[in-house]
Amino acid sequence: MMKLKFGYLVNNIYKRRILMRKSILLVSMFVLFLVIVSGCSQKVNDKNILASFDKQVILADELDKEISELPEWKQDKYKDQAGREEYLTLMAESRMILQIAKERKLEKHPTVVKELKEFQDQIMRDKLIEMEVDNKVKVTDGDIEKYYAENKDKYVEPDMVVVTEITQKDEEKAKAVLEKIKAGADFTELAKEMDSKGESYGPGSRNGGKTAPFSRDSYSSAREFVEKAFSMEVGEISDIIVQPLGQETYYMIIRLDEKIPSRQKELSEVKDSVKSTVESEMKDARKAQFVEELKKKMKVQAFPERIPPTPEVKEGEKAQTEQGEVKSETKTESEAKTDTKSEKKKAEKDVILAKIGKQVITLSELEKNISEMPEWKQQRYEGQEGRKKYLNELIEEKLLLLEAKNRKLDKTPELAKQIKEYRDQLMLKELVKQEVDDKIKVQDADIEKYYNEHKKDYIDPEKVTVTEITLKDEEKAKEVMEKIKAGADFTELAKEMDSKGESYGPGQGNGGQTRPFSRDSYSSAREFVEKAFSLNKGEISDIIVQPIGQETYYMIVRLDEHTQPRQKELSEVKDDISWTVEREKKRERIEQWLEQIKKERNFKIYPDRIPKPKEEAKPSEEGTPSQGGQTTEKSAETKQNPEEHQSDNQTKSGVSDTDTKPKE
Known part of the structure; x- marks a missing residue:
C-alpha cells in the first residue's frame, strides 16, 4: 500500500x-x-x-x-x-x-516516463552503494582509537578567556562609566546594573555583563575586543576599547575574569565525532575502490584531454551580447564560413570522451546535461577543468547504473515497490494536471468581478505614525518627560536617545519614528496602540506603562500622522486576487x-x-x-x-x- x-x-x-x-x-x-x-x-x-x-x-x-x-x-x-x-x-x-x-495509460505519458526513469536510476545507484559501500564498512573501536591517536591535534580545546564587559554606543557615556570605576565603583555591580536596565550591548548582555568562555577565533567581527581580552591579566580592567561593528561603533570596558589554558580533549568526549569522521572516510575510500573495480571490469576508457577549452569572451563583446547589440556578419562572409564552422562544431560535439563497455559519453551529451542543470549547479562545471570534473562524475554514475542493472536490482521487491509507488504518484500528478490545472484559466474579467464583489476585503485600514521614546527605567522616563515639558525638541531628543541605543520601541533604528501601523498591530502592546490612536496630530502623551512579557517599558509618544481607511485600487491587489480566483476555480473544478x-x-x-x-x-x-x-x-x-x-x-x-x- x-x-x-x-x-x-x-x-x-x-x-x-x-x-x-x-x-x-x-x-x-x-x-x-x-x-x-x-x-x-x-x-x-x-x-x-x-x-x-x-x-x-x-x-x-x-x-x-x-x-x-x-x-x-x-x-x-x-x-x-x-x-x-x-x-x-x-x-x-x-x-x-x-x-x-x-x-488513460498515463504511465506512458512522456513526463511520467522521464521522471520515473530518473527516479529509478537514482534508487538503483543508491541501493548498489548501500550494498557495496554502506553495508561493507564497519567502524571498530580500534579504528576510532587509531584515528584519534593520529589526529589528536584536531581535538584540542584552545585557550579561552571569560570577561565581564560594559559596552556603550556613546563614547561620552563610556568615559563617564570608566571614571566611576576609577573612583572605586564595583565593576561587577556596575555591569549588572547597566545590563538590567538594557544599557549595555556586549556579548555578556542579559548575564550581568559576564561572557561565556571564548577563544581567539570567536567574535571574528570584533577583533579589537578579542585581542585586548587575551592580552590582559586576570582581574585587570581595560581602558575604553573602540570596537567598530558593521556601521556601528561600540565603546567597551572589560575585566578579565578567567584564563582557561588549552587542553587535549579525551577520546570519551569526542568518540561520536571521531566515529562519524572515520566512517565517512572509510565509505569514501570503499566507494572509490568499488568504482575502480567497476572501471576495470567494464574496461572503461576516458579521454578528458579531448574536452576543448571554453572560448573566452572579451569584456566588450560580452557587454554587447548581453544588450543584443552584436551585429551579424554580412551574408557573404557568413556563407563563406558556414560550412567550415558547422563541420567543426559537429565534429566537436560528436567527440567521444569516454567508453564504458558498449556505451559512450560524447561531448554533446556532456554539454546537454550541463545546460539542463540549474544555473547555480552549472557554475560548478565551468571551464575545461569543470567539464573534466563532470566527466568523471558522469562515468561513475553510468558505471553504478550499469552494474545495478546487471544485478537486476530494479526487480527486487524493495525497489520494485518504490518504483511502482512513484509511478502511481506521477500518474496522479499528471491526471490532476489534465483534469484541473489545464482546465483553469483566470481572465481579467474574473479578477475584476471578484474585486467588485469583495471590495470590503481590500480596504487599507486606519493607520497612525508616531515618534516614540521607550525606556526600561521609570525614573529615567520621568526625567525625559520633564525635559520635554521644559521645551526640549521631541524629535531631536528621540533621535539622540535612539542613536545612543537608549530607546527600545518600535521606532528603534529610525530616530524613534515608527512605520504606519493599524489598530491590529503590536498585539502584545495594546496600551501603546490604544493611546496612539487616541492622540491628536502633534500631541505628546504622558508616560505609557507597557508590560510586554516579563518586562515593563515606559513610553512617551507623539502622533505624527493619522490616515483614514481607504479602498485599495484593483491594480494594487490584482496578483493577490488572481491567486484567490485560481484557487477557487480549482476547488470548484475538482x-x-x-x-x-x-x-x-x-x-x-x-x-x-x-x-x-x-x-x-x-x-x-x-x-x-x-x-x-x-x-x-x-x-x-x-x-x-x-x-x-x-x-x-x-x-x-x-x-x-x-x-x-x-x-x-
Missing part, C-alpha cells in the same frame, strides 16, 4: 492551497492511498463490502489495515466511527482516481470532476457496515472480563456467530493475497 507525503502533491500538483476541507482531504488521499484492487475470485459476504465502484470493492479488513499503517498521530484522527467513515470515503475516492489514471466520475462509476459507500475499531473490540485475555467488568463487544459477537467470523477470516486471506499482487 502506497503512502506518499502530502506536501509533495500539494506543491507540485496544485501549486496553491485549496482551502475547502473536502478538497484538502481528497488531495491527502491522493497521497495516502494509491492502490487498486483488481477484484477477488472468492465470493465475498456483502456485509464485508464497505465501498464499491465499477467492479472494485473495499473490504472491512482493508480499512483496518490502512489505518493501522498510518503514523500513530494520524491513527488518532480515525479512531471513532466518524473518522473511520471519513477515511473510508477518501480511501475509495483515491482508488477510483488511480484507476482512471491507469485506464469538486465537479469528483461528483461526475462518482456518478459514472456507480460509487457507493456503506457507512453502516463499518466495524468498530479493533482496539475497542479486542477481547480480554482468555475471555476474562475487561476492566469494566464485561466482556468486549467483539468477543460477544464471536461467541454468538462463530461461523460468520470464520467465513470473514477466510475471505480476508483471499483479499490480502489479491491486494498484494494486483492485476495490472
Whole structure:
C-alpha cells in the first residue's frame, strides 16, 4: 500500500492551497492511498463490502489495515466511527482516481516516463552503494582509537578567556562609566546594573555583563575586543576599547575574569565525532575502490584531454551580447564560413570522451546535461577543468547504473515497490494536471468581478505614525518627560536617545519614528496602540506603562500622522486576487470532476457496515472480563456467530493475497 507525503502533491500538483476541507482531504488521499484492487475470485459476504465502484470493492479488513499503517498521530484522527467513515470515503475516492489514471495509460505519458526513469536510476545507484559501500564498512573501536591517536591535534580545546564587559554606543557615556570605576565603583555591580536596565550591548548582555568562555577565533567581527581580552591579566580592567561593528561603533570596558589554558580533549568526549569522521572516510575510500573495480571490469576508457577549452569572451563583446547589440556578419562572409564552422562544431560535439563497455559519453551529451542543470549547479562545471570534473562524475554514475542493472536490482521487491509507488504518484500528478490545472484559466474579467464583489476585503485600514521614546527605567522616563515639558525638541531628543541605543520601541533604528501601523498591530502592546490612536496630530502623551512579557517599558509618544481607511485600487491587489480566483476555480473544478466520475462509476459507500475499531473490540485475555467488568463487544459477537467470523477470516486471506499482487 502506497503512502506518499502530502506536501509533495500539494506543491507540485496544485501549486496553491485549496482551502475547502473536502478538497484538502481528497488531495491527502491522493497521497495516502494509491492502490487498486483488481477484484477477488472468492465470493465475498456483502456485509464485508464497505465501498464499491465499477467492479472494485473495499473490504472491512482493508480499512483496518490502512489505518493501522498510518503514523500513530494520524491513527488518532480515525479512531471513532466518524473518522473511520471519513477515511473510508477518501480511501475509495483515491482508488477510483488511480484507476482512471491507469485506464488513460498515463504511465506512458512522456513526463511520467522521464521522471520515473530518473527516479529509478537514482534508487538503483543508491541501493548498489548501500550494498557495496554502506553495508561493507564497519567502524571498530580500534579504528576510532587509531584515528584519534593520529589526529589528536584536531581535538584540542584552545585557550579561552571569560570577561565581564560594559559596552556603550556613546563614547561620552563610556568615559563617564570608566571614571566611576576609577573612583572605586564595583565593576561587577556596575555591569549588572547597566545590563538590567538594557544599557549595555556586549556579548555578556542579559548575564550581568559576564561572557561565556571564548577563544581567539570567536567574535571574528570584533577583533579589537578579542585581542585586548587575551592580552590582559586576570582581574585587570581595560581602558575604553573602540570596537567598530558593521556601521556601528561600540565603546567597551572589560575585566578579565578567567584564563582557561588549552587542553587535549579525551577520546570519551569526542568518540561520536571521531566515529562519524572515520566512517565517512572509510565509505569514501570503499566507494572509490568499488568504482575502480567497476572501471576495470567494464574496461572503461576516458579521454578528458579531448574536452576543448571554453572560448573566452572579451569584456566588450560580452557587454554587447548581453544588450543584443552584436551585429551579424554580412551574408557573404557568413556563407563563406558556414560550412567550415558547422563541420567543426559537429565534429566537436560528436567527440567521444569516454567508453564504458558498449556505451559512450560524447561531448554533446556532456554539454546537454550541463545546460539542463540549474544555473547555480552549472557554475560548478565551468571551464575545461569543470567539464573534466563532470566527466568523471558522469562515468561513475553510468558505471553504478550499469552494474545495478546487471544485478537486476530494479526487480527486487524493495525497489520494485518504490518504483511502482512513484509511478502511481506521477500518474496522479499528471491526471490532476489534465483534469484541473489545464482546465483553469483566470481572465481579467474574473479578477475584476471578484474585486467588485469583495471590495470590503481590500480596504487599507486606519493607520497612525508616531515618534516614540521607550525606556526600561521609570525614573529615567520621568526625567525625559520633564525635559520635554521644559521645551526640549521631541524629535531631536528621540533621535539622540535612539542613536545612543537608549530607546527600545518600535521606532528603534529610525530616530524613534515608527512605520504606519493599524489598530491590529503590536498585539502584545495594546496600551501603546490604544493611546496612539487616541492622540491628536502633534500631541505628546504622558508616560505609557507597557508590560510586554516579563518586562515593563515606559513610553512617551507623539502622533505624527493619522490616515483614514481607504479602498485599495484593483491594480494594487490584482496578483493577490488572481491567486484567490485560481484557487477557487480549482476547488470548484475538482469538486465537479469528483461528483461526475462518482456518478459514472456507480460509487457507493456503506457507512453502516463499518466495524468498530479493533482496539475497542479486542477481547480480554482468555475471555476474562475487561476492566469494566464485561466482556468486549467483539468477543460477544464471536461467541454468538462463530461461523460468520470464520467465513470473514477466510475471505480476508483471499483479499490480502489479491491486494498484494494486483492485476495490472
